[in-house]
Amino acid sequence: MFSVALIGAGRIGQIHAANIANHLQSSLRYVADIHPDSAKTLAKRHGAEVAGVEAALADPAVDIVVISSATDTHAELSERALLAGKAVFCEKPIDLDIERVRQCVELVRQKEGKMMVGFNRRFDPNFAHLRQSLVAGDVGELELLMIHSRDPGALPIEYLKVSGGMFRDMSIHDFDMARWILGEEPVRVHATAASLTDPTIAEIGDIDTAIVSLQCASGRMAVITNSRRAAYGYDQRIEVHGSKGMLNVANVVESTLVKSTVDGVVSQKPKHFFLERYSDSYRIEWDHFIGALKGEHALWPSAEDGERALVLAEAAVTSLRTGRAVELNWV
Template sequence: MIELAVFGAGRIGQVHALNAAAHPSVHLKYIVEPVASDHLDRLAMQTGAMLCEPETVFTDPAIKGVIIASSTDTHAALLLRAAQTGKAVFCEKPVSLDFSTVEDVTNEVEKTGVACLLGFQRRYDPDFRLVRERIVSGQAGELEHIVMHTRDPSPPPRNYIERSGGMFRDQAIHDFDMARYLLGEEIATVYAVGNCLIDQEIAAAGDIDTAMITLTSVSGRFVQMVNCRRAPFGYDQRLEALCSREVLYVENRPQRGVMIADAQGFHSSTPMNYFIERFTGAYRAEMHAFIDMIATGSTPLATIRDGLEAQRLAEAAIVSMNTGKPIQFSTDWHPDAEERR
């Protein structure tokens, strides 16, 4: 049995803990969560895990991997401690809200050779995987243009906004990652606009709730991203990839698959409530990939380096929005250097 530990028992921590505990090759030994609650006790009972302090995990030689799903401000230190103790890591994005810290941690983790999977669950969703496969195989023809829509059902509370790192680092980072994943090449320019059109509490917290971002790849292909903190009908997560022989669509998944037709027209179900429900299967596949990475040494679809590059794009989008100018981008672009220009 592969023994694992989970840091964090919030919304996504619960998902990962339950998925890990359900795997036949895994014993979830520990859960680390500083905030006591009824749901924490219930999660420990459901998974059979013990509640413990962080150092217990890192000093236990039986623990082969750790799942970091705690608050973002803890990710960097936990990643470094895991790397120092030789434990494989599954870490939720982002590594840190400070980009220099993300660079430092990424370099340190890579130096140790410890395997690290970063939590970009869309790469493990079967629909997005199929789009990628048809592009890479050449079946769809040359990829020319990608359009992505990501809209939450409703704005998050102000206290979440204040610690999230902002829309680009929190929500749009998944789209930045998917752009790189589907293009198979890096980005040359980033242009972003954003505003607060929905919830003035978000504006008071110093963030935006509506954005549009245009990316140009090094070979001249385009990505258009639409991001918003509200969709009137629920969670909205769609993709269109225009290729020379096919147009590939990933549509919203309905809560129910039945369409009802009557004299008033055709009626279908509303989309799944939020990303947890929409990507249930992807989260399960992501956990299986982490376990396989530990057991066989397989390479994850999303590495810590992918997390760094997605966040580099997010930082460039922030600078573009604040300056009103397109950013000439590369894999050595840094926000501090941009500010000194």
């Protein structure tokens, strides 16, 4: 049984707390949060204790630290947990500054630590099935990947101000998915974007609508489309075009009901947002992490995966600013 300290009792922390508590091989021991009432409520819900970060890290009974606090705390808390000899599960991104991320990755290497980054979409059963089919050669060699990721609406402007921008905050999931499905690193990144959904987003220097193209040394390409507004719900689709066919994952809808009448045929809308759409992936993600700590399989996505996704995000930012494609050298 792995004993867990959770730092961050917000909406992602609440998801992780439930999955930790419900897993047969983990238990939630401590909850820490800068808001005492939030920590108290979540701890009480799962039979845990409220503790400060220092106390939780100092407890030798704690095996794992889960970090779901504000982004600007991720790197420091990860390093403190690694230095305390704990395994670390850290929500994305590790940090908004690539050099700070690299410092954290280097510490993982030096300490031979266990650190997983929360790119939960890899564990969505539908996306995982797509990748398994691709790896099995069902559609031949991948030639073109399309990732569509669109939110039902923008997050609060106060959050967006400190988010690091759309590419680092939202699109980073798609950069990780692209790397994972392509099976090789993109070496060329080109981005075009605008602010179309809310003038306030433009006022803070951010974007809400974007297309990013990636190309690998092999010639394989990926296109990512992002938007902060999808009137019909949370739009999450992936298409792989291969030499022998195509793979496609459609949206997960609210129900499978289809109404057919003289007026037409109507199906249900996509699930509203990530909490509903990816609930299974968060549970499977935690099970994977526990299995990796038990030595049943490799631990991924790793801290290095977190670094490389942010490299692509930074390249997209640079491309948008300069209007030119950015060439990457992964040596």
